[in-house]
Amino acid sequence: MSRSIRALAAAAAALALVSACNSPSHGTDPGKPGDAAAITRGVTDTSVKVGGIVSMTSSSGYSKKDTDLGAKARYLRANAEGGIHGRKIDYIGAxxxxxxxxxxxxxxxxxxxxxxxxAVAPMSSVTFTGADFLEQEKVPTFGWGTLPSFCGPKYIYGFNGCLVPSPGGTINQTWPEGIAKILGGAQGKSVAIVANDSDAGKFGIRTFQQGFASAGFKVAYAKASVPAxxxxxxxxxxxxxxxxxxxxxxxxxxxSVMQTPNNIGLFTALKRGGYKGVLSDPTDYDPGLLAKDATRxxxxxxxxxxxxxxxxxxxxKMAQFKADIKAASGGQDLPLNMHMLTGYMSADLFLAIAQKAGKDLTLTHFQNAAQSFSDTGTLVGDRAEPKGQKDSFGCGALVQLKNGAYEVSVPFTCHEPIPFK
Structure with a gap:
């Protein structure tokens, strides 16, 4: 082949490469025309690749592994319904x-x-040191907004909004308002708030201290002093x-703003100490915990x-969730737990925004869709972005473990959040 023909061939190949990189069918970012690196990571003509980060194991034995099952359940149904504008979700697990x-x-x-x-959906852990990296790499990330990293960054979303806001944000009042209903009102009533000695625990103390005080409680004790x-x-x-x-x-x-092993230890000791008041935590809604007499x-x-x-x-919506979990578990009737729903709703919010982004799924289109996203009547109430990156969606309920079974003690409802100072 002559030098001139080789040159023409090379030029043709280069032109073909540029054309491919700029083709909308390859998920290019329209904000960077002509940039070969602009091909959207994880997006092909037929699929969207998604992964997760979940604390499957821990030193205390506590596990959130069912978060992965919840996400899988939601993605399986999405794929059965045709995926996102024809693209199947390639969920590689957590x-x-x-x-x-x-x-x-x-x-x-x-x-x-x-x-x-x-995207990363779900992200469920008490630690989120990967947040800055995911934000820097512009990776849409979805999880339970119980850590500060879910409040503020552009690419990180809490499935029920921001639960640990920075000043200027808002605080979900489900917990203090619910406890007030159980006690017949907050006026003249006192509350103690206990947390682990960790960044998350300290922030939880700061948040809930304000929330309970705003609801009318006297906050008699608020310490993040239990080893993490x-x-x-x-x-x-x-x-x-x-x-x-x-x-x-x-x-x-x-x-208690702590996980199950700590709650079991603390609540057992309090009962042995003669305590007869209201005990509450945000983590122990898990029928699997009822299998052991001591835990129950x-x-x-x-x-x-x-x-x-x-x-x-x-x-x-709850009937659909139960059916999806059963399908994802191969037809088994597994005991439901909040980890399943954490994974399920993290995936659900990602899917809802991706669907709104349209057929040409790029990072730019995804983020643009999130800037005007809202829907109603979900398992976490009404959702809206970017509101959820600063504020809680404001809804919740309380259930009580009673005689070996959970009963609704305060029905699912939405409360007006309060400003966080």
Whole structure:
């Protein structure tokens, strides 16, 4: 082949490459015309690749592994219904971060740099050190907005909004308003708030301290003092301090912003110490916990905060959720838990925004769709973006473990959030 013919061939190949990179069918970002690197990561003509980050394991034995099943269930139904404008969801599953900050960042890097996902949905862990990396790499990420990283960044979304806002945002009032209903009002009533000694725990204390005070409670105790790395063997010092926190008396309600192993230890010790008031936490809505007598006894009477419709609901949306979980588990009737719903609704919000983005799914189109997104009547109430990156969607319920079963103690409802200071 002559030099001139080789040159023409090379030029033709280069032109073909540029044309392919600029073709809308390859998911290019219209904001960067002519840029070969603008092909949208994880998007092909027929699929959208999505991964997750979930604490499947932890040093305490606590696991959120069913978050992965919940996401899988929602994606399976989406694919059965035709995917996103004809593109199937290629859900590659979730990376296990073991609740370890280093592993969380490593998982984020792997999903982006090796697996080349378009989005991370779900992200469910008590640590989110991978947040800055995912934001920098412009990866739409969806999870339970219980960490500050879900409040403010452009590409990170809480499935029920921002639950730990920065000043200028708002606070969800489901918990304090729900406890007030159980107690017959907040006036003259006191509350103790307990959390782990971690960034998340300290932020939770700051948030809920404001929320309960705004609802009319006297906040008698608010400390993030329980070790975050190991469950205490001896709770006596905590119990003594809490039970004398209201001017030498026990508070009317004690709320724990901790995970199940800590809650079991604390609530058992409080009951042995003679406490008869209201106990509440935001994590122990899990029928699997009822399998062990000791666990069931420790959590008996506890009111659990939910930020979604209870499984006891008879709504069509809840019936669909149950059917999807059963299908994803191969037809098994698994005990439902909040981790399943966390994964399911993280995937659901991603799918809703991606559908709105249209047939040409690019990062720019996705983000533009999110800027004017809203829908109603979901399992977490009414949703709206970018409102949800600053504020909670404001809805929730309380259920109580009673005689070996969960009962709705405060029905699912929405409250006007309060400003966070």
């Amino acid at each position: 990376e296990d971060d073991g609740q370890d900050p280093g592993k969380n960042l490593a998982a984020a890097r792997k999903l982006v740099q090796q697996d080349k996902v378009f 790395t190991a469950v205490p063997n001896d709770w006596s010092a905590y119990v003594k301090e809490i039970l004398g926190s209201d001017e030498g008396q026990a508070p009317d309600a004690i709320v 006894q420790a959590l008996d009477g506890v009111h659990v905060l939910l930020q979604f419709e209870p499984f006891e609901s008879t709504s069509p």
